[in-house]
Amino acid sequence: xTRNSSELFNCERLTKDFGGLRAxxxxxxxxxxxxxxxxxxxxxxxxxxxxxxxxxxxxxxxGRFGLREEDLTGLMPHQIKKKGISRTFQQSRLVLGLSVxxxxxxxxxxxxxxxxxxTLIRRSRFKxxxxxxxxxxxQLLKQFNEELxxxxxxxxxxxxxxxxxxxxxxxALATEPALLLLxxxxxxxxxxxxxxxxxxxxxxxxxxxxxxSIILVEHDMMVIEGITDKVIALNYxxxxxxxxxxxxxxxxxxxxAYLGK
Amino acid sequence: MKELKSFLRDFCxxxxxxxxxxxxxxxFLRITNLLALLGIILAIVAAIYLFNRVxxxxxxxxxxxxxxxxxxxxxxxxxxxxxxxxxxxxxxxxFILTLAVLWIIVVLGINIQFGSxxxxxxxxxAFYGVGAYTAGMFATKLGLPPLLxxxxxxxxxxxxxxxxxxxxxxxxxxxxxxxxxxxVMAFHTLLNNAEWLGGAQGIVGIPLMSIGNYSFLxxxxxLGFKLPSQSNFYYLALALxxxxxxxxxxxxxxxxxxxxxxxxxxxxxxxxxxxxxxxVNKWSMLAFTIGNFYIGLAGAFxxxxxxxxxxxxxxxxLSLLFLSAVILGGVDSILxxxxxxxxxxxxxEKLRALQQYWVIIFGIILVLMLILRREGLIPAKVRxxxxxxxxxxxxxxxx
Numbered sequence: 115x116t117r118n119s120s121e122l123f124n125c126e127r128l129t130k131d132f133g134g135l136r137a138x139x140x141x142x143x144x145x146x147x148x149x150x151x152x153x154x155x156x157x158x159x160x161x162x163x164x165x166x167x168x169x170x171x172x173x174x175x176x177g178r179f180g181l182r183e184e185d186l187t188g189l190m191p192h193q194i195k196k197k198g199i200s201r202t203f204q205q206s207r208l209v210l211g212l213s214v215x216x217x218x219x220x221x222x223x224x225x226x227x228x229x230x231x232x233t234l235i236r237r238s239r240f241k242x243x244x245x246x247x248x249x250x251x252x253q254l255l256k257q258f259n260e261e262l263x264x265x266x267x268x269x270x271x272x273x274x275x276x277x278x279x280x281x282x283x284x285x286a287l288a289t290e291p292a293l294l295l296l297x298x299x300x301x302x303x304x305x306x307x308x309x310x311x312x313x314x315x316x317x318x319x320x321x322x323x324x325x326x327s328i329i330l331v332e333h334d335m336m337v338i339e340g341i342t343d344k345v346i347a348l349n350y351x352x353x354x355x356x357x358x359x360x361x362x363x364x365x366x367x368x369x370x371a372y373l374g375k
Numbered sequence: 376m377k378e379l380k381s382f383l384r385d386f387c388x389x390x391x392x393x394x395x396x397x398x399x400x401x402x403f404l405r406i407t408n409l410l411a412l413l414g415i416i417l418a419i420v421a422a423i424y425l426f427n428r429v430x431x432x433x434x435x436x437x438x439x440x441x442x443x444x445x446x447x448x449x450x451x452x453x454x455x456x457x458x459x460x461x462x463x464x465x466x467x468x469x470f471i472l473t474l475a476v477l478w479i480i481v482v483l484g485i486n487i488q489f490g491s492x493x494x495x496x497x498x499x500x501a502f503y504g505v506g507a508y509t510a511g512m513f514a515t516k517l518g519l520p521p522l523l524x525x526x527x528x529x530x531x532x533x534x535x536x537x538x539x540x541x542x543x544x545x546x547x548x549x550x551x552x553x554x555x556x557x558x559v560m561a562f563h564t565l566l567n568n569a570e571w572l573g574g575a576q577g578i579v580g581i582p583l584m585s586i587g588n589y590s591f592l593x594x595x596x597x598l599g600f601k602l603p604s605q606s607n608f609y610y611l612a613l614a615l616x617x618x619x620x621x622x623x624x625x626x627x628x629x630x631x632x633x634x635x636x637x638x639x640x641x642x643x644x645x646x647x648x649x650x651x652x653x654x655v656n657k658w659s660m661l662a663f664t665i666g667n668f669y670i671g672l673a674g675a676f677x678x679x680x681x682x683x684x685x686x687x688x689x690x691x692x693l694s695l696l697f698l699s700a701v702i703l704g705g706v707d708s709i710l711x712x713x714x715x716x717x718x719x720x721x722x723x724e725k726l727r728a729l730q731q732y733w734v735i736i737f738g739i740i741l742v743l744m745l746i747l748r749r750e751g752l753i754p755a756k757v758r759x760x761x762x763x764x765x766x767x768x769x770x771x772x773x774x
Contacts, residue, residue: 192654
């Protein structure tokens, strides 16, 4: 089902030890441009750790990863973000006291260039940036939910759980990344909301960002049925299966990991 | 016709509110009888309570304020400028108000550090002291002009702060708080023991503030009014305070303020900010340094106002008071922390009769505030970047 075969992201033998525990064990995989990849596995399989490696929060003990031939191993989180890998977190990391716009602007900070002079003395440049930022924010919010635009200056604490997730994804999309990592976007939501959010993600990607690749962590396999191009299964830090959703769900080892022998 | 009527009604409403608050404030300052004072305090608290709780009072006033926004701000500023005229028979209160303005400057600095960027600074008194001692030393040893000393004091506080900040760059929250406490303690001991800084006697005979040949000892004669010499300090402090407040508001209403909020552990999230590309260390350092500039400047001003600075002025207790003004007023709320700073200067003076109980009263107020109104006197509002958006509708701005 891969629509575009050009390779975007790859990692080889990626390994992370925490003391004696090997949380990620020689994982390698590839992601093509425009692909949505599901990363599944039971709790503690190493999915979030793998994300933390790819975004530079942790440094791998072994192995490498890169984006479009460029090696990103060893870079800091903000450098990796600049290279085009953006992420959301399992636990919402929105700032609830700040407005919806402010939360989005945090994602755009890198694109702003007004310095102290523009802030303190002549605000014309800042104002111009502000107008563009608001336009861009509205455009992003609209892609997910028209109503969110109305709530731009409302505190993030006043919007619903699913809208907060959408807002987080918008924030990650604000800098137009090449690869988007979503860490359990459906955590803490009802099954209906989860499915709504997943179809949102697919719809937005197809309509607005056809070249964007997404890796999606999920421990409930049913949620990602039908939206992924490829599924990778982890258990005890090892990759145990890779393929289409149907192939992976037939995998014996994975069934054991989820259900026991 | 109807239009004109509502216009007049709103205008009178605003005029009444401003004049009433002005009269209440001056009465509060002038009354010495303890019972009458308590009565005034209760009346003010009741008025604020009613304003907040009764929609029928709040909505029309808020609407009238929106309508006459410029006029309202203008008259409030005018009243602040005219205060020495109203209080000209009591120079003591002009002095206290000057001190209040200095406190506003200090607290705005701490608000940038703690309120915006989340860096707890329990060593503010030490930076205040660095400013005061720098001004004192330069004035007494080198005879530099006071205005230059203000700048030097502020810059020295910045420099000392950045040197202190380098080793603690890796620590956060409680650990950073501990380091700043240790710093104010060590600084206090250093002042007591360093002979070249005057030891326990401190620095005496710091020249009074002056600008060129204009001495701040002389009275101001203007339009037939004779203002006491304390007014000189009041106006200089007001000018500096106004400029610094303006700067603080603009920083808050900008990407810089947003960047600080984004990694503030209280309102934001450091990990996510890092992943968004915020260089947290650099921005923390910047907030800390700018804050110390404010604090140091106020300290230097204080030295040139009282002509005397000694170790007992620079204590951990003072640091605590400064920081509590931020918490009391509303973290990251410029209006809130300024109000709290003024109250913290004026209240102990007003309650002189109950002096020995002031610390207890203050403690009770602080605990009550934390229980009943954690967000502070005037909580921070949503950042609108200077765009006029009414929060009730929270509509996006018109293009």
